[in-house]
Amino acid sequence: MTLRAVLAALALSSVSVPVLAEDAAAPAPAATSAIAPPPAGKGQVVFFRHMGLMGAPYWAKVREKDAEIGKLSDGVYFVAVTDPGVHTYTAAVTGKDTLRMQVDPGETYYVEGRMTIALLGYNVVLAPSDEAAFQKALSGMKRVKTADAPQ
Amino acid sequence: MKLALLAAMQMAVIGVSARAETPSPGPASSAAVAAQPATPSDASRTTAPPEAAKPCCVISAGTLVSLEIGQTLSTKGSQTGDTFKLRLTAPIVINGVTVAPVGAAGVGEVIDSRPGAMGGGPGKLILAARYLDVDGVRIPLQSLKLGGSGADNTGSAVMAAALVSPLLMLAVKGGDLTYPEGMPARAKVASDVQIPPTAAAQPDPSTGAPQAPPPAAPAPNDSSPASKGSTP
Numbered sequence: 001m002t003l004r005a006v007l008a009a010l011a012l013s014s015v016s017v018p019v020l021a022e023d024a025a026a027p028a029p030a031a032t033s034a035i036a037p038p039p040a041g042k043g044q045v046v047f048f049r050h051m052g053l054m055g056a057p058y059w060a061k062v063r064e065k066d067a068e069i070g071k072l073s074d075g076v077y078f079v080a081v082t083d084p085g086v087h088t089y090t091a092a093v094t095g096k097d098t099l100r101m102q103v104d105p106g107e108t109y110y111v112e113g114r115m116t117i118a119l120l121g122y123n124v125v126l127a128p129s130d131e132a133a134f135q136k137a138l139s140g141m142k143r144v145k146t147a148d149a150p151q
Numbered sequence: 152m153k154l155a156l157l158a159a160m161q162m163a164v165i166g167v168s169a170r171a172e173t174p175s176p177g178p179a180s181s182a183a184v185a186a187q188p189a190t191p192s193d194a195s196r197t198t199a200p201p202e203a204a205k206p207c208c209v210i211s212a213g214t215l216v217s218l219e220i221g222q223t224l225s226t227k228g229s230q231t232g233d234t235f236k237l238r239l240t241a242p243i244v245i246n247g248v249t250v251a252p253v254g255a256a257g258v259g260e261v262i263d264s265r266p267g268a269m270g271g272g273p274g275k276l277i278l279a280a281r282y283l284d285v286d287g288v289r290i291p292l293q294s295l296k297l298g299g300s301g302a303d304n305t306g307s308a309v310m311a312a313a314l315v316s317p318l319l320m321l322a323v324k325g326g327d328l329t330y331p332e333g334m335p336a337r338a339k340v341a342s343d344v345q346i347p348p349t350a351a352a353q354p355d356p357s358t359g360a361p362q363a364p365p366p367a368a369p370a371p372n373d374s375s376p377a378s379k380g381s382t383p
Binding site: 086097099100101102104105106107109114116123125127128130 | 260272273300339
């Protein structure tokens with residue numbers, strides 16, 4: 001069995017994974033070159049996923065506890081404003097990943113959602129990142145709203 | 152009785168004039184002044200406000216501090232919740248007074264640590280700064296942005312599983328991450344901190360600038376969690 005055959009089989013086997021339908025209610029503002037600082041007394045986390053072929057049709061919901069924060073589809077980012085403290089975020093496609101991080105007031109943190117191939121579909125990895133990596137990936141990305149943003 | 156009253160008034164006048172004649176407050180003198188808590192009656196009689204003496208001993212929130220990791224940390228050896236050592240690499244100088252010298256010890260916390268996983272999932276290591284300890288005064292720290300992930304080997308794991316055996320996928324591990332001792336980092340002071348004047352009034356013999364004494368040896372009852380660290 002060649003690698004191509006394996007990859008084709010993997011793609012077919014995971015067709016049942018929901019495919020992202022862009023949230024029509026959430027208009028996508030144009031990508032900005034810089035993220036505005038968070039409101040006073042708050043911190044913020046920028047979740048982003050640069051555009052790529054790996055798992056492009058799939059998306060991952062980012063959650064904290066049971067609350068959905070946003071959806072990471074191919075080539076999007078969103079900004080989650082939150083209270084300072086330790087936060088634990090999870091994201092899942094066919095596999096789940098968790099990231100625990102400290103958010104301090106007035107600070108902006110960057111987390112990259114990386115799609116990785118798995119035996120049955122795709123996994124997402126929440127990886128700590130930085131502004132330089134975000135700026136590098138910004139071209140071609142568009143901003144989407146968080147799940148709790150006013151419509 | 153009148154004599155005693157006159158003597159008291161004279162003493163008060165002498166005290167006020169002595170303070171008023173004090174030249175523009177040098178760091179050492181202002182530290183000494185700050186050591187004397189001003190009463191409301193003092194404040195009403197002195198020409199210079201007592202607040203003028205304070206800035207030399209107050210580290211403001213948001214002050215940037217340069218640090219280094221005081222011990223090697225890795226996704227293999229560190230656990231979430233562990234504390235680790237930090238060291239100040241540049242002195243904190245307020246109005247010409249070194250209030251925190253190079254080498255001042257601090258403590259950080261491992262917020263997340265996971266080794267590379269079977270199947271190729273990358274290891275993760277995220278750190279936070281907690282405080283610096285200067286002569287027993289804790290300077291709270293925040294905004295240490297130090298975290299990352301190791302190499303993601305899931306693609307290799309899947310290829311190995313597909314081309315050889317699914318069991319081989321378990322043998323492929325994700326990359327680990329190591330932060331060596333001495334790795335530089337930056338953080339910010341989390342809130343205003345009043346440094347006792349006694350820690351900020353010694354002149355620096357090389358520059359002539361006042362300098363704080365070197366950090367005191369840990370007290371016998373020092374229960375700093377960093378002491379549990381595994382510095383090589």
